[in-house]
């Protein structure tokens with residue numbers, strides 16, 4: 192009898208929401224509301240002409256582009272097959288059986304999965320009002336804690352912890368605890384990498400992604416800024432040719448058009464704020480979002496399910512939040528103006544917020 196390792200057998204299969212009707216608006220995966228910059232498709236086509244060759248295993252041109260755009264050292268950057276690959280490798284490198292990964296109640300689900308893949312324990316401290324609570328994290332750290340993982344802005348909450356709070360978190364952690372800051376939505380929160388200096392302490396990693404503001408979810412490119420010693424270890428766990436030729440070309444082409452990315456961000460935040468305002472006036476206590484999605488709380492889990500069905504009937508697929516401990520909430524990605532208007536119309540027409 193062929194048997195998988197026990198901790199693998201215990202993992203749940205990856206599950207997405209069931210697909211919507213043909214032609215539905217897919218507001219369930221936090222994808223960008225428009226395709227990538229106009230130069231991207233041509234750059235990919237040119238790159239694929241030499242697809243008989245392996246991609247650059249050192250991501251040289253891509254790292255140079257990132258170093259210029261984000262004002263960090265190219266040597267401090269690692270690129271991943273999506274930032275998901277980097278999250279899994281980081282946790283595998285620093286936490287295993289007997290160790291603990293600590294995060295928060297409404298954290299990005301991959302933190303828990305990555306800990307389980309690595310055989311490490313996972314623990315979550317409560318959040319308050321859909322926000323990461325730095326004091327709860329600091330008092331939750333125990334002797335076995337090896338990694339503290341925080342997404343900022345958060346997914347699925349969308350909320351943002353100011354820079355000072357993250358610095359207070361880092362300063363309160365032991366220096367043998369790795370702080371994993373997942374900033375997949377960082378471009379929606381503001382320009383640059385304001386916490387990059389934390390990496391030079393040697394105990395903090397910042398991860399970013401091309402999947403959200405740069406509109407390249409389908410190409411699978413993530414990146415991070417890591418202390419040199421941490422990067423050397425994590426690198427050993429990455430596939431040597433992890434970012435395909437086309438994906439590296441796509442990401443470089445996207446970086447060469449920062450105005451397009453900034454415009455995607457401002458279109459998104461404009462539509463997001465307009466929808467949030469209308470949902471709040473309809474009575475939904477939508478938390479402030481610093482991302483390309485909104486978390487919408489309903490009066491109960493049943494109300495959230497009823498709203499989800501009504502949205503599906505109107506051709507709008509959103510993400511139920513039961514798997515995140517928020518069965519009374521739906522997470523709704525910011526889509527086009529028409530999609531957002533249709534979504535608000537469905538939710539404003541009923542009183543799911545109360546029941």
Ligand SMILES: *Cc1c(COP(=O)(O)O)cnc(C)c1O
Nearest residue numbers: 273274275299346375400402413
């Ligand atoms: C979308 C997302 C990612 C991005 O993952 P990729 O592998 O780069 O597509 C990482 N972290 C969070 C919190 C996310 O929401």
